[in-house]
Amino acid sequence: MRSTILSALTLAALLGAAPEAHAALKVVTTTEDLASLSREIGGDKISVDSIAKGYQDPHFVEAKPSFILKLHSADLLVVVGRELEIGWLPPLLQQSRNQKIQPGSPGYLDASLTVKILEIPQGQITRAMGDVHPLGNPHYWLDPGNGRRIAQAIQTKLTELQPVDAAFFAQRFADFDKRLAEAEKRWDASLLPFKGTKVVTYHRSWPNFAERFGLDVIGYVEPKPGIPPSPQHTIDLIAEMKKVKAMVILVEPYFDLKTPQSVARETGAKVLVLSPSVGSEKEVTDYIHLFDYNVNLILGALKGTGK
C-alpha cells in the first residue's frame, strides 16, 4: 500500500518536472481501422479510442452513453464517412456538445476525402438501390493504398492540431509507409497465382480489396446493400456461381452463415469468414495484420481448390 502511494507520488513529481510535456491529443475514431492508423502516426503523442469494435457491423452500432463522454473530451474525431456512420454517429456527436469535433471544425477528419472511392452511384439514387452506400462504397480502407492515404491525411491533421510534433508525425508516417510497402510486396507475390479468381461476397465490403489483389467479385449474398438474402436472389446466385465456377464465398463475421452455407452446399464453394476490420479477430491487432490475416485465409482456401 505504502509503496504504491510513494510510486504514485514519484510519478507525479517526474511528470511535473518535465516543463516541455503537454497532454496527449485525444483522438476518437469511429472504427478500429482508423484507430490503428492513428496510432501508427500519433504514437505516444496521442491517446486513441475507437467507438465501433472490429467485430461489429460498422453500419449499425448501438449508441452507449460512454461514447458521448469519449466524444465530449476529444480533440480530434476521425470518421470513415460516405454515410457509413449515418445511422448512429450524428446523435452522438450532437449530444457530445463538443464544438471542436463537429463536421467542418478543425477537429473533424473525414478520412474518405483523400482516398480512392469505388461504386459511386450514377444518376438518381432511390431506395430501391438498397439501404446503404449512396455516396460510393465506404469500405475503402480494405485497399492498403487507401490505408496509406488515410495515414497521410491523419499526419496532416495531427500536424495542424499539434505543430510542435510535426517532425515526429512525419517520421512515423515515413516508417509506416515503408513497412506497408514491404507488406504489400509480400501480399502481391502470394496472391499473384490466383489473379482473376471468381468470388462471391456477402455484403459489398470488398470491392477495394478485390480490385487491389485481382479477385473478380461476380455476385453478392445480399440482393442489395443492407437488404437480407431472399430465396429468388439466392437461386439466381447459385446458378451464376455454377456457370462461372466461383469457388469462394467471403463473409463478414457479423452475418448469419446459414445462406452462405446453403449456397456452398449447392455449388461446392468454400465459405470464408474474413476480417473486415482491425479487432474482428484476436490476432488482427493492427492495420498490417488485417491484411496478413485475410490474405492467409484466402491463400489457404484457394490452394485447396487446385486452381
Ligand SMILES: [Zn+2]
Ligand atoms: Zn457497407
